[in-house]
Amino acid sequence: MRTKLAVAAAVLAVLPWLLHDYGMQVAIQALVLAVFAMSFNLLFRNTGLLSFGHAACFGAAGYTTALLVSKLRWSFAATLPLALVAAALVALVVGFFSVRLTKIYFTMLTLAFAQMLWAVTHKWYGFTGGDNGITGLLPPGLLGNPKGLYYASLVALAAVCAIIHVIRRSPAGYTLRAVRDNPARAEAIGISAFEYMVAAFVISGTLSGLAGFLQVAWQHSAFPDLLYWTTSAEVIIAVILGGSAEFFGPAIGAAVLVVLEAVVRSHTQYWPLALGIVLLAMVLFFPSGVVSLFQRRQRREAPRAAA
Amino acid sequence: MTLPFFFLEFMTGLASAASLFLLAVGLSLIFGALGIVNFAHGSFFVLGAYFLFALTRGDAAGFWHYLLLAVAASLVVGAVVERVFMRRVLNRAEHYQILLTYALLLIIEDLSKICFGADYKSIGMPKGFEMPVFVLGIPFPSYYLGLVGLAAAAALLLWLFLHRTRYGTLVRAVTQDREMLEALGVNVPLLFTLIFALGIGLAGFGGAVSLPLQSISTGVAVDVVISAFIVVVVGGLGSIWGTLLGAILIGEIQAFGALVLPEFSIAFTYVLMAAVLLFRPWGLLGRPPAVRT
Amino acid sequence: MPLLEVHRVSKSFEGFRALSDVSLAVEEGSLHALMGPNGAGKTTLFNVITGRYTLDAGRVVFAGQDISHTPTHRIIHYGIGVSFQRAIPFPSMTVLENVTLAVLALDRKTRDFARPLPSYGDAAKRAEEIISWVGLSDLKRQVTAALPQGDLKRVDIAIALASKPRLLLLDEPLAGLSRAERAQMVSFIRELLRSLGTTLLFTEHDTDAVLQLAERIMVMHRGSVLAEGTPAEIRDHPGVQEAFLGREA
Numbered sequence: 132m133r134t135k136l137a138v139a140a141a142v143l144a145v146l147p148w149l150l151h152d153y154g155m156q157v158a159i160q161a162l163v164l165a166v167f168a169m170s171f172n173l174l175f176r177n178t179g180l181l182s183f184g185h186a187a188c189f190g191a192a193g194y195t196t197a198l199l200v201s202k203l204r205w206s207f208a209a210t211l212p213l214a215l216v217a218a219a220l221v222a223l224v225v226g227f228f229s230v231r232l233t234k235i236y237f238t239m240l241t242l243a244f245a246q247m248l249w250a251v252t253h254k255w256y257g258f259t260g261g262d263n264g265i266t267g268l269l270p271p272g273l274l275g276n277p278k279g280l281y282y283a284s285l286v287a288l289a290a291v292c293a294i295i296h297v298i299r300r301s302p303a304g305y306t307l308r309a310v311r312d313n314p315a316r317a318e319a320i321g322i323s324a325f326e327y328m329v330a331a332f333v334i335s336g337t338l339s340g341l342a343g344f345l346q347v348a349w350q351h352s353a354f355p356d357l358l359y360w361t362t363s364a365e366v367i368i369a370v371i372l373g374g375s376a377e378f379f380g381p382a383i384g385a386a387v388l389v390v391l392e393a394v395v396r397s398h399t400q401y402w403p404l405a406l407g408i409v410l411l412a413m414v415l416f417f418p419s420g421v422v423s424l425f426q427r428r429q430r431r432e433a434p435r436a437a438a
Numbered sequence: 439m440t441l442p443f444f445f446l447e448f449m450t451g452l453a454s455a456a457s458l459f460l461l462a463v464g465l466s467l468i469f470g471a472l473g474i475v476n477f478a479h480g481s482f483f484v485l486g487a488y489f490l491f492a493l494t495r496g497d498a499a500g501f502w503h504y505l506l507l508a509v510a511a512s513l514v515v516g517a518v519v520e521r522v523f524m525r526r527v528l529n530r531a532e533h534y535q536i537l538l539t540y541a542l543l544l545i546i547e548d549l550s551k552i553c554f555g556a557d558y559k560s561i562g563m564p565k566g567f568e569m570p571v572f573v574l575g576i577p578f579p580s581y582y583l584g585l586v587g588l589a590a591a592a593a594l595l596l597w598l599f600l601h602r603t604r605y606g607t608l609v610r611a612v613t614q615d616r617e618m619l620e621a622l623g624v625n626v627p628l629l630f631t632l633i634f635a636l637g638i639g640l641a642g643f644g645g646a647v648s649l650p651l652q653s654i655s656t657g658v659a660v661d662v663v664i665s666a667f668i669v670v671v672v673g674g675l676g677s678i679w680g681t682l683l684g685a686i687l688i689g690e691i692q693a694f695g696a697l698v699l700p701e702f703s704i705a706f707t708y709v710l711m712a713a714v715l716l717f718r719p720w721g722l723l724g725r726p727p728a729v730r731t
Numbered sequence: 732m733p734l735l736e737v738h739r740v741s742k743s744f745e746g747f748r749a750l751s752d753v754s755l756a757v758e759e760g761s762l763h764a765l766m767g768p769n770g771a772g773k774t775t776l777f778n779v780i781t782g783r784y785t786l787d788a789g790r791v792v793f794a795g796q797d798i799s800h801t802p803t804h805r806i807i808h809y810g811i812g813v814s815f816q817r818a819i820p821f822p823s824m825t826v827l828e829n830v831t832l833a834v835l836a837l838d839r840k841t842r843d844f845a846r847p848l849p850s851y852g853d854a855a856k857r858a859e860e861i862i863s864w865v866g867l868s869d870l871k872r873q874v875t876a877a878l879p880q881g882d883l884k885r886v887d888i889a890i891a892l893a894s895k896p897r898l899l900l901l902d903e904p905l906a907g908l909s910r911a912e913r914a915q916m917v918s919f920i921r922e923l924l925r926s927l928g929t930t931l932l933f934t935e936h937d938t939d940a941v942l943q944l945a946e947r948i949m950v951m952h953r954g955s956v957l958a959e960g961t962p963a964e965i966r967d968h969p970g971v972q973e974a975f976l977g978r979e980a
Contacts, residue, residue, distance in 0.1 A: 300848060320836040361660060
């Protein structure tokens with residue numbers, strides 16, 4: 132594991148020197164979605180809650196940055212703390228109300244909250260620019276240069292992974308899984324499940340905000356799409372495609388998804404069709420995600436090697 | 439606001455409620471029986487409209503007899519989709535069901551773009567409803583009333599089917615206790631195919647009869663399915679009358695919301711959805727879970 | 732004053748009266764059983780005491796404190812340990828992690844999002860001690876999902892003991908066990924609680940096991956108390972004999 136991680140880190144570190152402009156764009160987009168997917172999976176993997184409202188946190192952070200830069204002329208990087216605060220606040224409100232509900236009702240309530248935010252952003256021309264969005268947000272310095280943005284995103288991804296790793300091993304991380312595995316038993320060891328689930332939602336939402344910030348830095352604009360439910364769907368697809376049970380599964384799923392899209396789009400305009408077919412195949416034939424595909428092959432080969 | 443104007447606004451709301459009911463009732467039926475939240479449901483609504491448009495070639499003259507054919511095609515599509523895809527995820531975790539139906543949404547969107555083109559499709563008022571009616575001296579599209587009538591008829595037929603026929607009794611029973619029906623030797627998989635086809639058929643019917651009121655393109659499915667979610671969540675997942683109530687509430691809120699605060703009328707419906715989920719998660723007319731443990 | 736006092740409790744589900752006017756007193760240090768056929772209201776009473784169900788009428792008092800409307804997670808901190816029916820601990824964790832987490836939960840140290848769980852040496856040490864009481868030291872690194880039913884029960888009891896309970900509540904501790912495992916479990920619980928001095932209230936429908944383990948027995952029937960007394964008194968109680976013993980013997 133450790134050597135694999137070192138190799139992956141080395142490859143990611145030298146990648147900008149191997150890629151052309153378009154390749155860099157794809158790589159940055161993959162990193163940003165990877166940050167989002169890892170953050171989403173912090174909630175999904177540890178609590179079993181399937182949020183369809185993470186676009187709200189992602190978009191809230193993105194719009195906070197876009198608004199501060201375009202209206203108050205803040206420098207791009209300086210907006211990051213407030214962007215994260217915005218994502219955290221949205222997550223706190225959505226999480227506080229939603230985690231009381233179970234299963235599909237939780238999913239539907241998170242969807243409703245995110246759509247509410249989308250509907251307001253989409254129509255509030257005076258403030259958010261409505262569906263015209265906020266454009267022309269070229270970040271100066273480091274974040275405005277592809278290599279700089281790439282490394283910033285890579286550092287963000289590393290930081291998010293480190294945070295998730297620490298939380299997983301902490302008593303609170305165990306508590307979250309206890310609540311997921313057996314809520315009644317968790318209550319009966321003296322745990323109030325509610326506050327832990329809200330905390331997980333807030334952390335997951337805040338880190339998703341980091342991805343939203345990077346997304347706006349990458350696309351130099353903010354559109355209501357950031358908040359639309361298909362954005363939440365995209366991150367879920369990345370997570371399941373990679374494999375939510377594997378630590379790096381969501382990040383790998385995000386990379387596969389973004390690279391696949393770039394490749395397919397260079398040949399045909401029918402990317403949704405291709406994605407639909409990939410998803411069908413995944414649900415029906417490799418439900419544990421692409422990471423498990425490789426592992427299964429390894430496991431199958433292992434005894435042969437021993438014999 | 440004058441009284442006739444108020445009344446016409448109310449009737450407009452009722453017409454969209456009729457469309458919403460036909461769209462959402464199948465979603466509710468399918469969730470009640472199969473436990474699946476169908477993210478592709480809006481796509482089948484749009485597909486029904488495309489079928490009708492393709493059959494009539496956009497000419498309203500053939501509306502009524504091709505309508506039956508469009509509904510039949512939707513039923514067949516529903517049955518095939520259930521047989522080929524749905525039954526493989528029936529007992530799987532919820533996120534696989536969501537992903538599978540989302541995949542169908544994407545596939546249907548692009549396939550209809552390939553088959554029918556990406557432009558907006560619309561059709562004139564069908565035969566018998568070409569002339570407006572005059573309500574208190576103001577002209578009003580008579581087809582709005584026709585659509586309300588069609589939805590009411592569909593609701594009534596559905597109710598008769600569910601409560602007065604043997605199959606309908608089985609459909610209601612499978613919602614409550616699947617194991618019991620299996621133990622009694624009922625062919626539950628066949629029943630599921632039937633329910634899914636019926637739900638998709640209703641959505642296709644809804645899309646087809648809504649075409650004279652709202653033009654349709656491939657991209658609208660993602661918006662339409664969210665409307666369907668709002669309606670069934672507000673009314674109660676799995677409840678037919680709840681869906682009717684939800685459709686009327688949402689239809690009227692959109693109609694009058696557009697008068698009060700035109701910018702944020704969509705936001706109202708999400709506020710209602712969130713409020714219902716917070717205070718009555720099982721919906722206004724849904725059944726609360728038996729015992730909370 | 733008894734350690735646990737249930738005073739005239741009633742509970743209905745959608746018109747069905749699951750408990751009517753049930754009273755119970757458990758003295759400190761005693762082994763107390765709730766007995767009765769399925770549907771008698773044992774588990775409902777158990778869930779009312781543990782705060783899983785709200786009660787319609789009556790009072791539950793533990794160590795002088797009214798806990799009638801206290802949620803489960805708070806009751807644990809008053810000194811009650813709970814093991815539910817069909818014990819499944821946290822399947823994704825090892826035995827040691829299960830018990831360590833319960834120890835930390837009692838000490839309110841689970842809010843820590845940063846320090847690794849294994850670095851809580853004191854908690855782990857305490858957990859290992861409890862695991863040794865239930866005889867699972869050899870399996871402490873095993874993931875619980877893979878353990879057989881009998882071991883799962885022991886893990887669940889260990890988790891309940893991690894709450895340092897004055898009162899241990901076990902719902903059907905013998906359900907799902909083979910005849911041999913039952914006998915083992917009965918003597919295991921008796922020895923363990925004798926040495927710890929913990930009070931026990933448990934539900935069980937296996938009459939033989941109850942008569943072997945309990946010092947006092949309350950027999951329930953259709954949501955009401957049918958009889959209460961020592962095992963000998965219960966054995967000879969005419970109403971009880973009529974209701975079940977006759978059938979089972």
